[in-house]
Amino acid sequence: MSELKKEILKRRTFAIISHPDAGKTTLTEKLLLFGGAIHVAGAVKSNKIKKTATSDWMEIEKQRGISVATSVMGFEYNDHKINILDTPGHQDFAEDTYRTLTAVDSVIIVVDSAKGVEMQTRKLMEVCRMRRTPVMIFVNKMDRDGRDPFELLDELEEELKINVRPLSWPIDRGQSFKGVYNIYEECLDLYTPNKQKVTESIAFKDISSPDLEGHIGNKLAAKLREDIELIEGVYPELDIETYLKGEIAPVFFGSALNNFGVKELLDCFIEIAPSPRPxxxxxxxxxxxxxxxxxxxxxxxxxxxxxxxxxxxxxxxxxxxxxxxxxxxxxxxxxxxxxxxxxxxxxxxxxxxxxxxxxxxxxxxxxxxxxxxxxxxAGEDLHFKGLPSFSPEMFKYIENADPMKAKQLQKGIDQLMDEGVAQLFVNQFNGRKIIGTVGQLQFEVIQYRLLHEYGAQCRWEPISLYKACWIESDNYEQLQDFKKRKAQYMAVDKEGRDVFLADSGYVLSMAQQDYSDIKFHFTSEF
Incomplete structure (x- = not known):
């Protein structure tokens, strides 16, 4: 095997996605801990400890305790090179996450055992389905009171529209959480809460052996055997091919904060997750x-x-x-x-x-x-596709609050837009700049970063718009007529393409009816 091929087979590049607060950044840290990339995990939210999470380093992230930009981290583990992309869970930054999914070969979804599947996770799963990205699920926070694991599995199947197969199974939950049985490797992992150390695991090939009682007691042993029998009866065997096609998701249970169940996930992941794909x-x-x-x-x-x-x-x-x-x-x-x-x-x-x-x-x-x-x-003319900008849902005029700093403001806006934080439209009627975002929080981030990174002050002014859509048409006369009639609502984006800023759903649907030769696009890729 060539040197190049060997290197490529060692690579695992994946993103961790979830709803805010499901424990995504904590899981990332624990994975880094195994790779020896960091030696002590930072408590993300606690102000007592001054160490903040390794992957949240922008000033605004430390203040708010949330991730607003995707971080990239690489480490070595068991002779594999692992690249993790930790994405923002907050829906106002979904755009960054969608783009990140174009750069990974597989995905780990983190689900909170008490809250189950949330809105944001569903949306991200749709992007994975569109791209046929293989998915693994980590059910987090088993050491807190949460829902019944079987109920959670049903919800995962229903909400994420994907078959699941548990590869580890929790022994009780909440206060009386005892650990997990690792179905994939047939061993028992008993739980001792410790944020830094890894728990020992006991090889346990035969679950019907009476030794089980010695470790977890009679009642739990009986329940575990019953659960495992049910799992084997109800869920299909894990077929790696179906996982790679994105049709079945292996599920692991654990507690990322207490470093529990994370190693099982990582070991199975490097074994079955895809190396880079075409x-x-x-x-x-x-x-x-x-x-x-x-x-x-x-x-x-x-x-x-x-x-x-x-x-x-x-x-x-x-x-x-x-x-x-x-x-x-x-x-x-x-x-x-x-x-x-x-x-x-x-x-x-x-x-x-x-x-x-x-x-x-x-x-x-x-x-x-x-x-x-x-x-x-290296010289060939190629164009990779699949990095869309979505139609924004919130709009504001951006105005300069300090006339002496016009240049800095301009530079700041240009750089932040190139970074894909939000989208800029210039109204063709009055020349005013409009910023379009997916969520309210992005306006605060832009204002904060303009001030702290570029020394420019901006202020926002309200504008009532419903949607921005890119328009194109082969019918030149119709397009010109439309642009003339809607002059007040016409803008251009950063690439100079025509954008129609509809101020209501009704206006948009009337425009689509009246101008049948014009195509209205809601993503920038057409």
Missing amino acids: IEAIERVVRPEENAFTGFIFKIHANMDPNHRSCIAFVKICSGKFERNMNYKHIRLNRLMKFSSPTAFMAQKKETVDEAFAGDIIGLPDTGNFKIGDTLT
């Missing part, structure tokens, strides 16, 4: 083991280091091997570029890398050359 470009399908380097930019992050005003473009490597100081072709700008300091990440700590392989995610310093969705190759 990716569709517009021209052809690109296979990871091809020798020539290709990759695309799925995220741009400004000011990762507050002392240097720099942007970093995150590149997902789709094929071949990336080497430092080599010339690569930037397809959109049609020019060669060389990168002297590509970096790999451990949350905010980054180190320069000399080479990286398909499946890896690297950061390239960006001085304004990149946009989300750009393709880099």
